[in-house]
Amino acid sequence: MSQGRERAAAQVVARRGELGMTQRELAMTAEVDIKTIYNLESGERWPQAGTRAKIEKALGWTMGSLEAFTEGPERETGYQFPTRAELIDDALRRRNITPEQVRSFAGIGEYAWARLTDGSATIAEARREEASLAAELARVAIYLGITAEQLANAGQTQAARIFRDATVSATLTEPTSAVADDPQLRQIIDAWPRLQQWQKNSVVGVLEQLLSQSPETAGKPAQTEERRTG
Numbered sequence: 001m002s003q004g005r006e007r008a009a010a011q012v013v014a015r016r017g018e019l020g021m022t023q024r025e026l027a028m029t030a031e032v033d034i035k036t037i038y039n040l041e042s043g044e045r046w047p048q049a050g051t052r053a054k055i056e057k058a059l060g061w062t063m064g065s066l067e068a069f070t071e072g073p074e075r076e077t078g079y080q081f082p083t084r085a086e087l088i089d090d091a092l093r094r095r096n097i098t099p100e101q102v103r104s105f106a107g108i109g110e111y112a113w114a115r116l117t118d119g120s121a122t123i124a125e126a127r128r129e130e131a132s133l134a135a136e137l138a139r140v141a142i143y144l145g146i147t148a149e150q151l152a153n154a155g156q157t158q159a160a161r162i163f164r165d166a167t168v169s170a171t172l173t174e175p176t177s178a179v180a181d182d183p184q185l186r187q188i189i190d191a192w193p194r195l196q197q198w199q200k201n202s203v204v205g206v207l208e209q210l211l212s213q214s215p216e217t218a219g220k221p222a223q224t225e226e227r228r229t230g
Helices: 003-019 023-030 034-042 049-058 065-071 084-095 099-106 110-116 131-144 148-153 157-165 183-190 197-213 224-228
Strands: none
Touching (some): 003 034, 003 065, 049 065, 084 099, 084 110, 084 131, 084 148, 110 131, 131 157, 131 197
């Protein structure tokens, strides 16, 4: 492997670690085979231009970033992924929900909400993670339909980990029977009958993702269509 491509591979590994992504998760986000990621990081094979573009997008880099890394370390990439504040703002606008509704539903105080939605002046500041807000951010994400991948892409790796590690023992057609350790998640479950259909679909999608990543459900066939009809 050339020195330039070795440098690019190292940047991919570092960026993946920054986002808290495994090789498999990066492959899934980029919609490429996991062998492609392995070959890139190990130097076995350099991806085609179209594949590189997919990987760059999944890593939040501008197109051509991988090739730029082969030319020298001084070439920097730009982020494309939104910050947590931008994710929340976009979800509020798209779903026509007020901040008060989210705060009440997810149990978020005014001060914590202000910190979650702070639009910092620089990208580095905006993407800085506050561990004390991770659980609150995870609850907000569940309510607004923000995914764990989006949280990780925004630099909120702890919130994404809480999101992924959450376990709910229930069928998706009967969420009120679920047992959740987090009282705020319990509140979301209890409020199920009052949710609008798009909100139910968002919650169902989130829970399906969590269940698919749970060791207890690994290898079991998905029942997406059946669940969504509940």
